Amino acid sequence: MMNSDTALATGMFALPMIAMALFLFVWCLMGLIAFYLSSRARHGKSRGAFELERNARGLMLLKNWLSPAQLRSYEKHEYFEVVGGDSGVIYRIHHGKQANVEQLDGLGASVCAWCFVPEGDLVPGDVMLAQKIGLETNERAALAVAVKYLTLRSQSRGTHARPLSLVS
Amino acid sequence: MAIQIVMDRMGDTRHTFDAGDRIAVEKAKKRFMELTEAGFTAAVRTGPGEQRIIRSFDPSVEETLFHPRLVGG
Numbered sequence: 001m002m003n004s005d006t007a008l009a010t011g012m013f014a015l016p017m018i019a020m021a022l023f024l025f026v027w028c029l030m031g032l033i034a035f036y037l038s039s040r041a042r043h044g045k046s047r048g049a050f051e052l053e054r055n056a057r058g059l060m061l062l063k064n065w066l067s068p069a070q071l072r073s074y075e076k077h078e079y080f081e082v083v084g085g086d087s088g089v090i091y092r093i094h095h096g097k098q099a100n101v102e103q104l105d106g107l108g109a110s111v112c113a114w115c116f117v118p119e120g121d122l123v124p125g126d127v128m129l130a131q132k133i134g135l136e137t138n139e140r141a142a143l144a145v146a147v148k149y150l151t152l153r154s155q156s157r158g159t160h161a162r163p164l165s166l167v168s
Numbered sequence: 169m170a171i172q173i174v175m176d177r178m179g180d181t182r183h184t185f186d187a188g189d190r191i192a193v194e195k196a197k198k199r200f201m202e203l204t205e206a207g208f209t210a211a212v213r214t215g216p217g218e219q220r221i222i223r224s225f226d227p228s229v230e231e232t233l234f235h236p237r238l239v240g241g
Contacts, residue, residue: 053179054177054178054179055179056179057178057179057180058175058179058180061173061175061179061180061233065213065217065219065233066217067216067217067218068216068217069217070217071217098241099241115240115241116238116239116240116241117238117239117241118175118235118236118237118238118239119207119236119237119238119239120175120176120177120236121177122175122176122177122236123177123179125179126175126179126180126235129175129233129235130175130209130235130236130238131238133209133211133219133221133233133235134209134238136218136219137211137219137220137221138221141238142238145238145239145240146238146240146241147240147241
């Protein structure tokens, strides 16, 4: 009789305790999940701001180094033209950071595209400025490392342009 | 004040120095040497939209831009 009373009393005490512990556990777990999600959102937001800032810095630097005509063209069309320092050939540098240099013929028609970029994870403004400096001051060296493409990537309708050496 | 602009993943990093300060000039020269030895190209503006490459440090240049080595994409 004593034992069953004790067991009953223990059960009446233990069950609410277990329920409370479970409730606390779930509450803490939800709090941790909410904290994790909000910190991820904060990190994403600051990363977005970081990307915007570094892109803006790159574009500001590029614009400071363009000629007035190149700047007008870039602001209107998102490309500008440079004259190769060695050959006099005209290249059109499109906004971008990969396979964005187009070689033009005397009539302004596209001949091919070139891909050469400065090493490292640089923003488009920096990439385009390095391409401009390379073509205008040391065209041969720039093209010596470049990969030649049949067309610009943006003109290949979403597919990757093939290097000219691979195009039959 | 003279400035050295180094392209990097932040967009660029700018180092200003007083061309009349011997210690600052030495520091700028050391930076120039280190960057060019690491493959960076140093360019200076010669007019609107015009530039030339320099191979040695010139303390009288007001603005020097360093871009990393060009590689095929």
